[in-house]
Amino acid sequence: MLSIEHYRLGNGLRVVLNEDHSAPLVAVNVWYHVGSKNERRGRTGFAHLFEHMLFSGSEHVGNNEHFRYVQSIGGVLNGTTFFDRTNYYEMLPSNYLALALWLESDRMGFFLPALTQEKLDIQREVVKEERRQRYDNVPYGTAFERLLNLGYDADYSYHWPTIGSMEDLGAASLDDIREFFGTWYRPDNAVLTVVGDFSPSEAKELIEKYFADIAPGGTFPKFSLERRPLDGERREQFADRVQLPRIYRLYHLPRMGDRDWIHADLLSTVLASDKASRLDRALVHEQQIAQDVAAYVLPTESTGMLLLHATAKEGVDTEKLEKAIDDEIARLVAGGITEDELTRAKNRAEVDFAHQIENHDTRADTIGMLATYFGDPTMIHRWLDPYQAASAADLTDVAARYLVASNRATSVFVPTEAA
Amino acid sequence: MTDFRATAPLPGPPRKYQFPHVTRRTLPNGLRVLVAENHTAPLVSMRTLVRSGADRDPAELAGVAGLTADLLDEGAGSRDAIRLAEDIGLLGGSLGTGADWDAAYASIDVLSRNARPTAEILADVSFRATLPEDAFDRVRNERLTDILQQRDEPSAIAGKRFASLLYGTGVYGNSVIGTNETVSRITLDDVRRYYAQHYLPNNSSLIVAGDVDPDDVANLAEKAFAAWTRGPEPPAPKIAPQPFDSSRVYIIDRPQAVQSEIRIGHVGVPRSCEDYFPLSVMNALLGGVFNSRINLNLREKHGYTYGARSAFSFRRMAGPFVVAAPVRNEVTRESVTEILAELRRIRTGDVEDRELDDTKNYLMGVFPATVQSSSDIAGRLLDMELYGLPEDYFDRYRENIGAVSKDHIARVAEKYIDPDRALIVVVGHAAQIREPLGSLGLPIHELDIEGAPIA
Structure with missing residues (x-):
């Protein structure tokens, strides 16, 4: 300890x-x-x-x-x-x-x-x-x-x-x-x-x-952020100097540390991490329609977000790729995830956190974050507890509630000549 | 204002640093096993190092070393790719494989309580990779797609053109990943042949660092790796750099560019160079760290760039010396001029005591900060094995850096830095930078991003 x-x-x-x-x-x-x-x-x-x-x-x-x-x-x-x-x-x-x-x-x-x-x-x-x-x-x-x-x-x-x-x-x-x-x-x-x-x-x-002799300031200016939920999917297509199309998605989440955010963190590992993760396996390994796929949550205090992106293989149409992503999410929601998948995701969270606090500098940063966002640096001892307590149903529940079209923004990058 | 703020406080007495003790042994099949204990976290880093890299690629099959390494986790022993990933995930680990110019690697970072089953998986990956046909087609296609995507990345384009102009089409002249042409040509047989010729216990080392007991590791390494059979040592590769008798500029046209990626340099020295320590200090002072001359000049004095660096690529053979800087289009010529001026100045012996002391103190002092984690320690052991460094290398590192004098700096700068025979590559918007670069008075050639001359 x-x-x-x-x-x-x-x-x-x-x-x-x-x-x-x-x-x-x-x-x-x-x-x-x-x-x-x-x-x-x-x-x-x-x-x-x-x-x-x-x-x-x-x-x-x-x-x-x-x-x-x-x-x-x-x-x-x-x-x-x-x-x-x-x-x-x-x-x-x-x-x-x-x-x-x-x-x-x-x-x-x-x-x-x-x-x-x-x-x-x-x-x-x-x-x-x-x-x-x-x-x-x-x-x-x-x-x-x-x-x-x-x-x-x-x-x-x-x-x-x-x-x-x-x-x-x-x-x-x-x-x-x-x-x-x-x-x-x-x-x-x-x-x-x-x-x-x-x-x-x-x-x-x-x-x-x-x-000790540095003076504190006066009262802080009034500052509040009120995030409105999305009222439906927001989409755009953007032509850029790129060789291959790429789909970018942002799903709204509660702030970092919220139970749903933690479950979404585990869920992102189940979706896209190693070769056995759902999207990697389906899109990159089996169907071979994506060059790469990634999903992760960001450590943000005011509100949370899960980001997902996938690069289309040459000649693969982005609609087909988006549909394949949504099919996998639907399959996960309908069929659930296995205990092995849950264990692997928890293991990864444990190892990532162990690496994060292994070195003095990154540990200091983690402590500063916990003190700033949660007011309690001793949370470092308990950070993994809600991860260990998560059930397979918690993850599918988060997928069902947040990974839906009405809760996301999608930006599709396409090569300039294709626009 | 209180007085104590006026000057920097003095340090307390220094506390001693000791690199972890390393246990070494060699298995009967020739595999060297190195173990370093580090109990700060319940983690262990295990790596197989194969002392053959992309420098063994035949020119027409450039990329085969990298492709072989990419295929190691596509099936090994009785497991297919998915099963491998699943089983490693259940152990709390992650598997990485890859190759660079000098070597190929397979590494697993894992919870130390699972060291034993992990060693067995690493053994499978190291000498029982199945290199399956369907995976080969897919992975080769992924590499070809990576190569295609690099056409948009200015730093990748600059690196490729610089290497190719300096080393031709042979070793170090391609990139590790290969070209569209060479990777398209590679067959599964080529990969299997490469694996059979180079992945040999007598051409490899097993490195383990972390929360483990050295005797336990020795036992489990012996069990897991004993069946790996020896083979003839692969022949040593050669490089054929293109000598220049004067500096020249190559503009690689990228009309959408809002920055110029500048590369300036020439052939450097191998890792085994006897002047390694003075060269390391000289380069750190010149452009190797944030507070170096080139970065302070281009970034902090002029605001031309977010960061400029110089580096010697110390490889098994003479890798390049290169200064790299991305700068906005409007100051491309000025940046090239400033870099060349810094290369000239370092050769004159104009070095202040303070900057030499600062640089040496940095290199000596920073070492413990760079070897905190088990993965960091494993990386240092890997360097030791790859370049045949003496066993007391890290213990004597401070002393060797400390011995570098101003005279050494002047001598190695004069010997190894050559601004009058430099290759200058600029990836940028040719229409905007062509004319300003013309005022340098050096011959200018224009190429497309694949290196073909533009008429």
Whole structure:
């Protein structure tokens, strides 16, 4: 059993400590409870652009020096942005714990004095290149963006992906940065997780020293997301420079952690994972009408989604492929799943989770997620319980209720000349 | 402002790191067995390493090593493909197979309580693969479809054209997956012949890392793998790189491109190169890590790219040295100029103490962070076996990196980096980048994405 200690500083910062001396490493991870869902219209992509800015220095740390401090002692570091959260992390030789806390506290409390227009302009260009590299210049690169556009109403902020639009990235100003920082980047909106080779009493002293004097913010702005259920399937066909058609689907689910979400997670393994999974076996192995097929749920806090995609073989028509997918889902709902299928799906969940908490850095991230989304980092001990408790009927029940046409958005990518 | 924030805090005393103890033995059939204990999670990683990869592909059958590896999980021993997947799933494992230039692999990561039955399945996959006919047709078709899909992927196109211009049609000149032409030509007999010639215990190693007891593993390996029979060692392959006497530019036209995929480089060195350590430090400083010169220049100074990197592909024979950067169309020429300037500058010996220290400290310090999981440890043992590294390699790694000096950097840069005889490949929108690239004053050729000249 992992030793998990958690407490709150006077300014509201939540702290989680997981002592583990198996390697001379320490992972420091900060989750801010802000993501692209908190962006306003006309500023999509802003939370992620902001994440880049937090690597460009703070009052006592020069531009690019954050990377240099960490890398020059053999540390690794990065940050990521998603709908509901932004995380920043470093993993270092454990005798450098104080360095990581100094760096993270400086950007939490003393970021604005170092902000310049030039830094913003450079990072804006870098993020635009990120968009080109990962979305615009690769086949199917805009599929997720298209699905979100289709699957969520324009007033629901999962309507756009974290990368945002080129136009909105261009519009971001220094004032936007200052406002966003003041609103969301504050100790009472963050979880600091430390995992690894440290002495808890020393760690607590250091955390107090570096973080306790950072002021909390005022009241949080009113922010609520009200998702309307789909009132029928939403579909589009999109002509892109691709060799083969691909079907993308997004099914609405309850939020991560909900019983139905967990059952849908297991169901996605039964549907598409290894060669023996339903869709792989039927579409790729037996009928040979698909090049590949995938199904998975995303770890999202505000609402849940199951994504499914399948690439048609050359000459295979997408209607035939869609029908084959729906036939398999119908067969599963009507005939149920076997105990062996359920056991394999549970095994995979167990192994995936064991891998996720095997390393200090990914364990710290998992703890930060549980503390942020569920308010309880000790859920790490119980995360698999609802998975183990699931029955075959639970999975077919979720398939019957959620994997229906009226609950999905479908985007069909076809080669340009076929449009 | 309080004083303690003004400067970075000092470190405490370093704590010692020790790479896990490795137990080695060789079975009577020549199979080497390596076991490393790691009890941090109830998992075990088991891998068969076959020391033949796509470098053994006959040129006209490029892709046969990869196709053979792809077929390993399509049936083995008494199980067909579905049964294999089902049984591994019931053990809480996942099976992966594949090949790269130097080797083929079969690996299973599994709950450690199921190590024994897993070893038996891995043995089946390693030397009792059934390579069935119906699976062959399907899997070959899947590879041909992969090749077709790569026509849309700018980084795949850049990699293929770069390799082919550097190494011709022989070893390292194709991609591991092969071409439409060569894969179409491969028959099931070719695959079965490849399997028989190369999947031999005396050409292989079994690597086990994780929550296991070394004696138990030795016993079960002996049982499961003893029936694998020896064969003659396959002959060593050769490469035939195309020497260049001056730099040249190849534009691969992709009219829909919103970025140029740039590749700049030349033939590098084999993994066995005596200058491996100074080269590793030199490359890390030049373009191997985030805070390297090329990335800081192109990304953080100019905002041309999301990321630029340089790398030596240390393979059994001399793989390429290449700088890779995707940049927006408008700054293609500027990016090429900056990269060439960095390649020239590193050769002059202009290296600051601080950047050398930072780089060495990074390489020495980061090692424990890269070998946390059993799967990571298995990967390191695999390198050791594949490249014949000494048993104390990981224990002496820090010392070897620590010994690299500024003089070494200058010497290896001058010896192994050659910006005046570089191959420059740019996959991008030719109409937009042709003229700017012309101002480099280098000969320019234009090709289509399959490498055919455009008149």
